Amino acid sequence: MGAFFNGIFLLALGVTIFFQSLERFLRASPVDDATLMLIMGCVGFALNIISAVLLHGQCSHNYLDES
Numbered sequence: 001m002g003a004f005f006n007g008i009f010l011l012a013l014g015v016t017i018f019f020q021s022l023e024r025f026l027r028a029s030p031v032d033d034a035t036l037m038l039i040m041g042c043v044g045f046a047l048n049i050i051s052a053v054l055l056h057g058q059c060s061h062n063y064l065d066e067s
Contacts, residue, residue, distance in 0.1 A: 031037055
């Protein structure tokens with residue numbers, strides 16, 4: 001029962017985010033501080049790269065290893 005409500009909640013959240021992003025895309029507003037936006041984007045990208053590098057060896061299944 002909990003998984004059902006969790007799934008419904010995530011579906012509703014995803015639909016809400018989709019419609020908000022569509023509205024924001026159609027009614028674009030100018031960015032006040034483009035430098036800050038670029039810095040935050042680079043920080044987020046760097047953190048994603050770091051997490052991918054750290055978690056790369058953590059895979060629980062290896063298709064190339066037959067042992």
